Amino acid sequence: xxxxxxxxxxxxxxxxxxxxxxxxxxxxxxxxxxxxxxxxxxxxxxxxxxxxxxxxxxxxxxxxxxxxxxxxxxxxxxxxxxxxxxxxxxxxxxxxxxxxxxxxxxxxxxxxxxxxxxxxxxxxxxxxxxxxxxxxxxxxxxxxxxxxxxxxxxxxxxxxxxxxxxxxxxxxxxxxxxxxxxxxxxxxxxxxxxxxxxxxxxxxxxxxxxxxxxxxxxxxxxxxxxxxxxxxxxxxxxxxxxxxxxxxxxxxxxxxxxxxxxxxxxxx
Numbered sequence: 001x002x003x004x005x006x007x008x009x010x011x012x013x014x015x016x017x018x019x020x021x022x023x024x025x026x027x028x029x030x031x032x033x034x035x036x037x038x039x040x041x042x043x044x045x046x047x048x049x050x051x052x053x054x055x056x057x058x059x060x061x062x063x064x065x066x067x068x069x070x071x072x073x074x075x076x077x078x079x080x081x082x083x084x085x086x087x088x089x090x091x092x093x094x095x096x097x098x099x100x101x102x103x104x105x106x107x108x109x110x111x112x113x114x115x116x117x118x119x120x121x122x123x124x125x126x127x128x129x130x131x132x133x134x135x136x137x138x139x140x141x142x143x144x145x146x147x148x149x150x151x152x153x154x155x156x157x158x159x160x161x162x163x164x165x166x167x168x169x170x171x172x173x174x175x176x177x178x179x180x181x182x183x184x185x186x187x188x189x190x191x192x193x194x195x196x197x198x199x200x201x202x203x204x205x206x207x208x209x210x211x212x213x214x215x216x217x218x219x220x221x222x223x224x225x226x227x228x229x230x231x232x233x234x235x236x237x238x239x240x241x242x243x244x245x246x247x248x249x250x251x252x253x254x255x256x257x258x259x260x261x262x263x264x265x266x267x268x
Contacts, residue, residue, distance in 0.1 A: 054236030124155030137161035
């Protein structure tokens with residue numbers, strides 16, 4: 001039976017039918033006579049609503065269920081890597097839909113520093129951008145789809161973030177990546193040598209875009225990662241970093257990208 005959406009962020013039937021088989025199996029049943037089973041579609045809808053509107057967890061509308069339950073699913077699936085795996089499956093689906101190889105051979109890397117509303121060790125000061133908070137490191141393919149994301153304190157060097165991205169990416173067994181376009185923040189022979197020798201069979205070419213000396217202009221190949229940042233900032237939860245755990249910050253970025261992919265794939 002068709003379920004009419006209550007909020008613009010709710011999953012359509014086509015999107016839910018695409019996502020439901022990818023979710024982990026249900027681990028438990030009804031907890032008692034007065035406790036209905038959790039509607040995981042509403043849990044996902046609640047996360048999409050929170051990511052899009054930027055509201056606080058405790059202010060989630062009751063139609064999504066108890067906010068602690070929604071957060072419980074989000075946090076557990078963040079800890080076990082479910083959001084990362086879901087995004088990878090949907091990314092491969094979209095690449096196949098556009099006639100591309102499932103694994104990208106080229107990509108772009110860039111960072112974005114944002115202020116944070118949390119305190120603690122996972123916070124730093126980016127002197128170059130004069131921002132106290134966290135830094136988002138993105139590795140995207142030539143379509144702008146997120147391959148991997150790492151969130152660190154803002155004082156972590158871009159080149160360290162690049163190493164984390166590539167180590168995580170190749171740990172999954174991927175081997176096809178051959179070319180990376182980056183900006184001048186990744187310049188230097190040491191990082192270029194490290195990338196080239198990460199795995200001798202990979203032979204990754206790190207191409208640093210020249211630093212602009214005059215007026216702004218779109219940089220070939222590298223503009224796709226900037227577009228990805230712009231896509232994500234349409235979700236108000238990402239205008240600032242509100243999460244205490246960096247893995248939860250990464251998970252919300254993955255959820256935002258999943259929502260965009262579900263819209264594209266389900267519309268075809």
